[in-house]
Every structure is written in C-alpha cells, then in structure tokens.
Amino acid sequence: MTKEGEGTRRGMVHETGGGVYVVRLDDGTHVEASLRGRLKQERRTGSRVVIGDRVQVSSVDNSWAIESVEPRASELVRRGRGGRAAKILAANLDRIFVTVSLQQPAATTQLVDRLLVLVESSGMHPILVLNKSDLAGAEAAAETMRAIYTELGYEVIVTSAPSGAGLEVLHELMCEGLSAFIGPSGVGKSSLLNAIDPALDLRTAGLSRKTGTGRHTTVGSRLLALDCGGLVADTPGFGDVGLWAVPPEAVAGCFPEFDEPAGECRFRGCTHRTEPDCGVREAVEEGGIPASRYESFRTLYEEAEDAVRY
C-alpha cells in the first residue's frame, strides 16, 4: 500500500498547455504543476494527462509535480480522419453537449450523427444542443432535427445566445459535476457559455465571411467554474471527426436505436448491410429508423473499415 506522503495532495486537472498543468487541490487552491519523468514518457505514447483527470501532486522546493493519475471513469476521445492519431480531450466527464448551429452554418444530419457517434464510441450519451434559433429559417430546421433525435432518445435543447432561448435548461444541467461542449467551430459554444455566465468572459468570434465557417477562436481546453458549482469545458471546435480505431463491428453499437431491431437479425454477427433477414434494415424500410441514420451508419462503417486497412 502506498502512503500519502507529507507533501502529497489530491486534485483535479483544470487546465493544460505547454507542459504546464493547473491543478485544483481538494482544498480549493490552484497550483501549477509539471509532470514527473515517468508520466512524461507516457505522454509521448499517447495517454496524456488531460482536463478532468484526478491526480496526486507533490511539492518539492515550492514546485509542484503530478506524481500519478487515477483510473478514469470515462474518456472523451477525438479521432482524426485518415489515421491521424487519437487525442483524449477530457476525462471523467458527467455529460457532453454536442453543439451545432441551425443556420450559419446549417447543420446536416450527417454532421450531427458523426458527432453523436463520436461520443457514443467513448461510452457516453450526449445531449444535443441546436444553437442560433434566433436566425431566419432556424425554426423549421429545429423542428426537423428535434423530430428525428428526440424520437431516438436524445435530449434536444434548442438555444440562442442573443435571445436567451433554452439557456435556463442548459444552465441547470451543468450545475453538477463535469460537462463539456463539443462541436464545429463557429456554432456558438463559447457564446452560449458567456450568455449563461457572463463572468466567464470567453473569447468569441464572428464568422469568416469567405467560407461561412468558424475560425477556431477557442484554443486549448480548460475547466471553467460556473457560479452554480458545476465545471464546464469549452473545447476548440471540430466537425471533422473520423472513427479512427473504432472497429467496424462496433459502429452499429453507437446507434442506440439499432439495439432492439438487431435482435431480429437472422445471423448472429449481422453487419446490417447485405445479409438477408436483417432486423435493422427492416426497421429502416418500415420507417422505425430514419433513412438518414442508416445512411450515416453505412458511411461511418465504411470509414471504420478503411481505417482498419491502414
């Protein structure tokens, strides 16, 4: 058994960047720490220390070092397309808000599915946030999306930073534990957080006029303390996520609505693509599963298959 030494304390990583880790100790104070040699090596092999990690730190001569990382309850992994290395974004999250905009730019179901699957592949159930509901045309888009995703069992929140729509519900959900916002650049993740808690004072940006897409205003991830006690991570935008390192046979499991109909497939190990008497395909034909979801499944399955070949 290891005994906590005199100078050893527990805490949580709140901010990372440039080899410096801001750790909030259990007594509420924040310290800047570096990594012990052994952890530095692990960092090179991919399992970095990330925000949300519970760590043991020790102080020697007034400088703090992270000695060890406690086992994680969950990891949010962002996978690069085309075999780019996987990156752990955060650990021990209690909830994830997949955030897209209804206009400027208008989200597609393909994009939403890709982001939902990314979170599902990390073993978590995201909440879907549809932002910019104040813009012209947003209402119709919101209804279409809401109809699809509510039916699938996802909680859907329609929001607007300037009008304040949906913010109360969103705020309340974040008051306990660790939350994170993920989604493409420019959809308003930071704006929503500012609207909820102006004291956060996060940097936000206008859209780049040329492409209509965001400019990556938020760089680096950190945990922000909300007035109501919750912690929230505002992450840099990304929509370009692939299923690197997700085995093809695990993709169907990231579509929760496939579970039940898959029980009706004739073959065990049915991939729901070409096999006869497939319960999933029957559910699609009968309208129980939206065609757009099945198309996303096919696309992501093929991507996962391509990734295996590398």
Ligand SMILES: Nc1nc2c(ncn2[C@@H]2O[C@H](COP(=O)(O)OP(=O)(O)OP(=O)(O)O)[C@@H](O)[C@H]2O)c(=O)[nH]1
């Ligand atoms: N009309 C409207 N505009 C919004 C809303 N939320 C954000 N915006 C605008 O969208 C642009 C991008 O907002 P940000 O909050 O910087 O977006 P982000 O998702 O944090 O982007 P990254 O940090 O790059 O990932 C800014 O010009 C905001 O003013 C909204 O609800 N309605």
Ligand SMILES: [Mg+2]
């Ligand atoms: Mg931002």
Ligand SMILES: [Zn+2]
């Ligand atoms: Zn099947």
